[in-house]
Amino acid sequence: xxxxxxxxxxxxxxxxxxxxxRFLRRAKALVQGAVKKSSQDRDIKDVLEGGEVTIPLDxxxxxxxxxxxxxxxxxxxxxxxFVEGDWLQRPNQSGGKGSGAGEGDSExxxxxxxxxxxFVDLFLDDLELPDLAKRKLAETESEGLQRxxxxxxxxxxxxxxxxxxxxxLARRVALRRPRKDDFEALEAELAECDDPARxxxxxxxxxxxxxxxxxxxxxxxxxxRYRRFETVPKPVAQAVMFCLMDVSGSMSEHMKDxxxxxxxxxYVFLKRRYKHVEIVFIRHTDRAEEVDEDTFFHGPxxxxxxxxxxxxxxNDIVRTxxxxxxxxxxxxxxxDGDNMTSDSGLTGLLLTDKILPVCQFFAYLEVGEAxxxxxxxxxxxxxxxxxxxRNDGAPLSMRKVSERGEIFxxxxxxxxxxxxxxxx
Amino acid sequence: MGSSGERLFEGADWDFQTLQRIHDACExxxxxxxxxxxxxxxxxxxxxxxxxxxxxxxxMPLFYKHWSFGKxxxxxxxxxxxxxxxxxxxxxxxxxxxxSYLMEENxxxxxxxxxxxxxxxxNHFFKNNYLFKQWTDADGILDYLEFAKGYIAVCEDRHGRExxxxxxDAAHALMSxxxxxxxxxxxxxxxxxxxxxxxxxxxxxxxxxxLWRTVPNTKAKSKATLSAERRRALxxxxxxxxxxxxxxxxxxxxxxxxxxxRIVRHIAQYFYPQGQTxxxxxxxxxxxxxxxxSRLHQQGRITDGNFLEFLQSHTNVVFQPxxxxxxxxxxxxxxxxxxxxxxxxxxxxxxxDEDRDWFPDIAGKGDVEGVLREIWxxxxxxxxxxxxxxxxxxxxxxxxxxHDDPAESQGIKVDAIHDERGYxxxxxxxxxxxxxxxxxxxxxxxxxDLDGDRRLLLRHTTVKGAQLNETDAxxxxxxxxxxxxxxxxxxxxxxxxxxxxxYVVSPRAAAVAA
Numbered sequence: 018x019x020x021x022x023x024x025x026x027x028x029x030x031x032x033x034x035x036x037x038x039r040f041l042r043r044a045k046a047l048v049q050g051a052v053k054k055s056s057q058d059r060d061i062k063d064v065l066e067g068g069e070v071t072i073p074l075d076x077x078x079x080x081x082x083x084x085x086x087x088x089x090x091x092x093x094x095x096x097x098x099f100v101e102g103d104w105l106q107r108p109n110q111s112g113g114k115g116s117g118a119g120e121g122d123s124e125x126x127x128x129x130x131x132x133x134x135x136f137v138d139l140f141l142d143d144l145e146l147p148d149l150a151k152r153k154l155a156e157t158e159s160e161g162l163q164r165x166x167x168x169x170x171x172x173x174x175x176x177x178x179x180x181x182x183x184x185x186l187a188r189r190v191a192l193r194r195p196r197k198d199d200f201e202a203l204e205a206e207l208a209e210c211d212d213p214a215r216x217x218x219x220x221x222x223x224x225x226x227x228x229x230x231x232x233x234x235x236x237x238x239x240x241x242r243y244r245r246f247e248t249v250p251k252p253v254a255q256a257v258m259f260c261l262m263d264v265s266g267s268m269s270e271h272m273k274d275x276x277x278x279x280x281x282x283x284y285v286f287l288k289r290r291y292k293h294v295e296i297v298f299i300r301h302t303d304r305a306e307e308v309d310e311d312t313f314f315h316g317p318x319x320x321x322x323x324x325x326x327x328x329x330x331x332n333d334i335v336r337t338x339x340x341x342x343x344x345x346x347x348x349x350x351x352x353d354g355d356n357m358t359s360d361s362g363l364t365g366l367l368l369t370d371k372i373l374p375v376c377q378f379f380a381y382l383e384v385g386e387a388x389x390x391x392x393x394x395x396x397x398x399x400x401x402x403x404x405x406x407r408n409d410g411a412p413l414s415m416r417k418v419s420e421r422g423e424i425f426x427x428x429x430x431x432x433x434x435x436x437x438x439x440x441x
Numbered sequence: 442m443g444s445s446g447e448r449l450f451e452g453a454d455w456d457f458q459t460l461q462r463i464h465d466a467c468e469x470x471x472x473x474x475x476x477x478x479x480x481x482x483x484x485x486x487x488x489x490x491x492x493x494x495x496x497x498x499x500x501m502p503l504f505y506k507h508w509s510f511g512k513x514x515x516x517x518x519x520x521x522x523x524x525x526x527x528x529x530x531x532x533x534x535x536x537x538x539x540x541s542y543l544m545e546e547n548x549x550x551x552x553x554x555x556x557x558x559x560x561x562x563x564n565h566f567f568k569n570n571y572l573f574k575q576w577t578d579a580d581g582i583l584d585y586l587e588f589a590k591g592y593i594a595v596c597e598d599r600h601g602r603e604x605x606x607x608x609x610d611a612a613h614a615l616m617s618x619x620x621x622x623x624x625x626x627x628x629x630x631x632x633x634x635x636x637x638x639x640x641x642x643x644x645x646x647x648x649x650x651x652l653w654r655t656v657p658n659t660k661a662k663s664k665a666t667l668s669a670e671r672r673r674a675l676x677x678x679x680x681x682x683x684x685x686x687x688x689x690x691x692x693x694x695x696x697x698x699x700x701x702x703r704i705v706r707h708i709a710q711y712f713y714p715q716g717q718t719x720x721x722x723x724x725x726x727x728x729x730x731x732x733x734x735s736r737l738h739q740q741g742r743i744t745d746g747n748f749l750e751f752l753q754s755h756t757n758v759v760f761q762p763x764x765x766x767x768x769x770x771x772x773x774x775x776x777x778x779x780x781x782x783x784x785x786x787x788x789x790x791x792x793x794d795e796d797r798d799w800f801p802d803i804a805g806k807g808d809v810e811g812v813l814r815e816i817w818x819x820x821x822x823x824x825x826x827x828x829x830x831x832x833x834x835x836x837x838x839x840x841x842x843x844h845d846d847p848a849e850s851q852g853i854k855v856d857a858i859h860d861e862r863g864y865x866x867x868x869x870x871x872x873x874x875x876x877x878x879x880x881x882x883x884x885x886x887x888x889x890d891l892d893g894d895r896r897l898l899l900r901h902t903t904v905k906g907a908q909l910n911e912t913d914a915x916x917x918x919x920x921x922x923x924x925x926x927x928x929x930x931x932x933x934x935x936x937x938x939x940x941x942x943x944y945v946v947s948p949r950a951a952a953v954a955a
Contacts, residue, residue, distance in 0.1 A: 020464050020560075021538070022457050023485040026545055032494040034515040040511030043606075058721065079509055080614050080916035082882045087907030089845040092871040095763025096841040096858055105843070128516035130522060198678040267595065 033212055034412060040077075041135065047072040052131070052139045071128045137289060162246045171243025185240040194233040196225040255293040256345040256377075259334075261327045263352035264300045264318045272384040278349030278424045279312055279382050286432065291345065297334055301327035303357075305336065323398060324356045328367040341375040348372065349380045354397025362401050369411055378414065378432060385419035449742045453548035460484060460543075461912045463553045464560065466742055472563040476810050477729070480539040480579060484556065487542050492528050493518055495542060499712070500532045502540065503586050505593040505704075508608055528622040530754075533559035535715075537579040549746040554754065557733035561724025570721070572714035575624065582711060589704045596697050602693060608698050610686060611920035612705035617881055619706040620685030620713045672891060679885040683899075683921070684709070686886045692895065693926040702924070717821045718876050724778015725760060725817050731779070761838065772871075777838075781825070784834045785813060795832055822875035830871065832864045839933045842870045845905075863937040879904060884931070895927040903935050918946040 041048060051070040057203045106357070123394070167180055176348065200223070207219045260280050262273070280296075287294045298313035299305055302320030305327040339346060356364065373379055381403055386408075400415070407413045448464055450459045464482065471477040483687040487495070497514035521528065528538070530547055542560040543552055546617035567573050597605045635847075673679070678688045684706040715722070734755075738748040745924045761776035762768040785803070788796045789812050792804035803812050820828065842857040857863030857870070873879055884900045890896040901909060914931070922929040931944040 020461065020468075021481075021483045022460055023483060023619060024457070024541075025485045025491060028491070032491070033497045033510060035506050036497065036508065036511030038511065039506065040509035041607075042510045042517060044512075051807060067701045079610075080913040080920070081617055082884060082901075082917055083910045083913045084882050084903075084907040085910050086847065087903070088847070088903075088905040089907075090856075090870050090873070092772075092840050092842050092844065092867055092874060093764035093842055094761055094838040095765065095769075096839040097765075099841055099858060100857045101855060101860070101863060103857050104851045105853040105855065108851050129519040219523055250753075268749075337886065 026206050028196060038107045043138075044077055045139070048131070050138050052136060056328070059294060060439070069128055069130050137285060158439045163249045163251055163326060164273035165245050165247040167242040168245040169242065171245065177242050177244045177245045180242040181236070184242065185236045188237065188240060189233065189235070190316040193229075194235075195230050198390075199226060224420075233235050237389055240434050255295070255343070256287050256296045257290040257297060257339045258287055259331050259348040260296060260298050261315065261331065261348060262298075262300050263302075263322055263324070263327075264311065264313075264316075265321050265322045266354070267322075267353050267355055268384075269386065271386060272351075272353055274382040275418055275421065276382060278421065279351065279428065281381075281419070282371070282424065282428045283347065283380075286428075287347060297331075297338075299330050299334075301330070322352075322355050322357060324350075324352065324361050325360050325363040325367055326370055328364060329367060332367065332371045335375055346376045347378050348376050349382065351382045351384055352399055353385070354383050354399045356397075356402070358398060361398065364403060365406055368406060368413075369409075373411055373413070379412070381413060381414070381415040382427070383417045385417060442796060447742070448744065449559065449737070450554070451744075453550070453567070455549040455552055459549060460486075460552060460556070460677065463549070466737060467553070467557045467561055467733050470736045471565075471729065474736065474810070475561075475729060475732060476713075476814060478568060479561060480537040482560045482564065482566050483538040483540045484547050484560060485540060485542050485759070488545055489528060492532070492542065492544055493521060495532055496528075501586055502534065503590055504584075505609075507589045507613075507628070531555040531559045531725040533563045534582075535563075535573060535577055535711075536577055537568075538581050539564040539567065539579075549731075549749070550743065550750045551754065552765035553743065554730055554751055555732060555739070556953055557730035558726045560946040561721060561733065562729035565712075565729070566718070566722050566725045566817055570714070570718060570821075571819055572717060574822055576714050577711050579710070585707065589708070592700065592704065598942065599720060600695075600697065605701070607923070608701050609705065610704045613923050614710045614917045614920040615683050615687075616705060618884055619682060619702075620712065620889075621682050621710040622877070673887075673888060676889060678899075679887050681883070681885045682891055683884070686832075687921075687924050690889070691925050694924065698924075712854045716880075717875070718776040720772075720778040720781075720822045720875065721817065721820060721825050722778070723774045724780075724782050725813075725915070727755075727775050727779040728813070731755065754858040761837075780834055780837070780849065780954070781829055782813065782830050782857065785816065787811075787833075791831075799831060800829070820838075823872050826875060827868065827872035830868045835859045835864055835867055840867050840871065842867050897921075897925050897927065897929045899929065901931060901933045903929060903933055903941065906935070909935055914944060915946065918944055919949065922948040 048070060076276050101348045138271065167177060203219055203223050203226070207216060207223070210219060226314050256326075258280075260276075261278055262268075262309065271413075277278070283292065284296065294312075297307050298310055300308055300313050300316070301323065302328065303316050303323040307330065308316065327350070335341065335346065368379075381399075383397065383400055405413065405414055414431050418424060418427055442499055449462050453465075459793075464484065466901045473478070493514065495502070496517055497510045497511075504510070528611075530544060532542045539560065541556070543555055543565075567577075567579060569657065573579075593605065593609070621782055646845050652941050663809070676690060677686070681779065688695070688702045688706065691699075694702075734743070734748070737743045738745075743751075757771070759776045759779045761773050762770075786809045789801055789806050789809045797804045806812060809927060816825065816829065836859045839856060839859055841859065842863070843853050844856040845853045858938050859865040859867065885900055885902075886897065888898045890898070918929055918931055926948050929944075929946050932940050933942045
């Protein structure tokens, strides 16, 4: 009998991907809750890793008619010492197998593994870039070139050789331009031919062929084709994220950690929206400098506090490296709120005139010591300044944070999907 | 059968030529020696990931999409990754051609084992067992699944995924009560009806006896009873196939919803024989692979090393932990099935006096393969164990029967053990554990209140005091009520028709049926 062997290994895998997505969609609210809960305990870095979550099975159950209780009879293997008529102690309730306890457990909670993408998607699902950013996103388009067929005119650099040659070939075939073989055949015959009449005839033929070949050029100007390009508007798909942080002596490790977590979240979020995200770290005391990540979070620094210095530095970097037309600019500033009183005027001016107009989003995060409750923190000088600016209509987002656990809620609060025109 | 062949393969590696050689060698033994009759084979090589995929679509190569399969997949993937669960070496599908999936990781020896097991053992069983013949259509199943998948996808486009999912959820909940347990009565056509009426008249004339006239009549049934009986007869009640009943009579279902229910019902029916023949099916396949592998070894077509590798996995497969072992989770169908097949071989070949007493029909008959083929064709687990579990095997497994009556304060009673007095009782009880009649709750649609509020009345006849789990029962009944779109009443009664419990469930506001 004929037997067939089919190699299915090359078939596209993950046939159950769609079922899995359906399941996740259905359990979305539950999974989302679990994701948030599990992300609170983790390092923000690990948020990107996906991982195992446990969800309760409400609404995900598949009930069946199932019986329990009553008299039970069972036949078991491996009798060692029982004889007919023996009485056995009932095992403790917990040991009773099949009595529902065991089945119940597995039904109540459900563990499974989420991939990295699934995790991040669910994690950030109900977040959205603020309205402001979306408006700008639509406007800031740059132009790109795109191939658009062929044209009969153009710059010599754009000649499409393959297209030109194939058109020339078609034309030569259509007009029956004599080929090299034809000449060779006639010439060979001529060389061997002794009959003068035939020679004359051959010479005339050759002459006619040469004339024809001359009349029909190998490549004619009408064959030439140029590659044509069209300009198309292209949405900007890159973003730069400025991390500004006060590193003066008053910032403790705890505060830096809070700031770091916020930056991480922002990075994850932007990364999902933009193809390319760059990060610029600017730390400042009474003067600002651009540093690498490690120095940013761990490098020692001391001095007073001048927020304006960081804004100046950011403005310079934007001017030299990130043209606002090409880049979506995001900035997040973290500070304990201290600033020299004399600096307030300059800071305010820089923000409203230079920084905010080019930014999609500017967030200010005021970090406090762990013990402090956010509500108890007296308004700092920077907070007071920013609040005033905001009341004047500057698009600023600001929050106070003093506990790790608050970071995500604050972040979510800043970016949550808004239905109406309300402002952050 | 001397040592007729050269080696099928060397080492653990294989390619498609090797598979072909293995298949041909197995086929030779299967046909000539065991006399198997199989569907054409189609062997498909798959990866571990594809095996996981197959798990979550009940092993079928194509299946409709539903979130519950995704849930199962997520669950299985998690336990597979943690190493809690190994994957099967193969999956075999009751179709024609018979499709066997082989994992690419298997060694050449394992592929031989799997081909012998699935492509010949299971395949023969699928083709010849009466339950499969009666209830499944091996030629049509793949086409039907293709149709089902397409139909459900179209429904989702047309009526929205959520509505479709709700209907399928409801149907899935009732899947275990969506099978016909007996071949249905065929509706008679008019000509047959007329013929039967004629026969009946002839019979009456032939046996006419005037004396009957003098026998007092029973009291005539009241008009109400008659109309109730007539109504029930029209609706085909009582009906234990709840899905069938809903498909045909639920008042407010859209035609496509009826078709969905029908699809779920057909699939439940397709898998129905598999649940009833686990021990036999696996026993047959294990016995067949054991015979084939031993013969290939004897012929020198596989090496001693390969044979040892085979024996190791074979021993793992037929391992039966004892009841007090932590690994114990009921009888291993491979172990019990294989032991019974081998025991039958022994009884047919070298019976002892005891066997002659117990199995006069087959003891010493000599034709092992013939006897086994006949058994494979005509039994299911329950009847197979009831007939062929021998005292020798009961002793070997040291089986004993426990009777646990919650009302008994003394504890659990050892009712029978592997001794002269106990053999028959142990055997009967074990057979009963495999009886679908006892495994599934006996729930029937009894009546519909057509004059009043269209309540659907169901009855659960309890066996040995086991009642339904209340939470689950309510959830299932909720689905049922949503499909029926009026109230549903389920009464639980004991053997004497005493009502133990009554559930009344109303359909949800946004019910399935519009």
